[in-house]
Amino acid sequence: xxxxxxxxxxxxxxxxxxxxxxxxxxxxxxxxxxxxxxxxxxxxxxxxxxxxxxxxxxxxxxxxxxxxxxxxxxxxxxxxxxxxxxxxxxxxxxxxxxxxxxxxxxxxxxxxxxxxxxxxxxxxxxxxxxxxxxxxxxxxxxxxxxxxxxxxxxxxxxxxxxxxxxxxxxxxxxxxx
Numbered sequence: 001x002x003x004x005x006x007x008x009x010x011x012x013x014x015x016x017x018x019x020x021x022x023x024x025x026x027x028x029x030x031x032x033x034x035x036x037x038x039x040x041x042x043x044x045x046x047x048x049x050x051x052x053x054x055x056x057x058x059x060x061x062x063x064x065x066x067x068x069x070x071x072x073x074x075x076x077x078x079x080x081x082x083x084x085x086x087x088x089x090x091x092x093x094x095x096x097x098x099x100x101x102x103x104x105x106x107x108x109x110x111x112x113x114x115x116x117x118x119x120x121x122x123x124x125x126x127x128x129x130x131x132x133x134x135x136x137x138x139x140x141x142x143x144x145x146x147x148x149x150x151x152x153x154x155x156x157x158x159x160x161x162x163x164x165x166x167x168x169x170x171x172x173x174x175x176x177x
Contacts, residue, residue, distance in 0.1 A: 029082075029146030030089045031114020032059035034123070037069045037159055038108040039141070040134040048127065055123030059115050065089060069159075071105075081158050082151035085113045107163040108141035120145055142166030 034052065045066050053060040067088040069076060076084050108131050112120045124143045131141045144162045
């Protein structure tokens with residue numbers, strides 16, 4: 001079975017778990033905010049801001065915030081998604097880097113909040129290529145957008161689900177679903 005067949009099977013089996021991203025201009029969640037989890041620290045925030053400017057000019061004009069989340073951020077990871085996104089919006093400063101020197105272990109996750117769908121996807125396409133390159137072509141990042149049905153879940157759980165779904169979709173392993 002080829003990768004396209006694996007992806008098709010994955011989406012067919014898990015269709016109810018996802019929300020289709022269309023070209024809608026709707027934004028959901030606090031933001032604009034880009035949460036980076038397991039993203040290589042050598043991609044600095046200035047470079048990420050440039051990528052946001054290219055992919056999401058409206059979010060960039062609204063002073064999109066970047067929050068680098070680490071495995072050591074237990075207090076934030078244990079909050080609900082809604083509470084953690086609000087916390088990140090209140091405590092982070094655009095261009096700050098809270099994860100310098102950390103190492104990445106696992107699937108990088110890009111979590112968008114307060115972005116239009118088209119801008120989220122454009123930014124993911126730009127940043128995703130850079131992350132893939134920085135990870136030696138071994139891992140592509142997972143991507144998700146804050147949605148109403150996830151806001152009550154613990155952030156740690158949401159990130160695990162995003163990474164797990166991404167791994168299942170890209171490896172063709174549907175047994176974990």
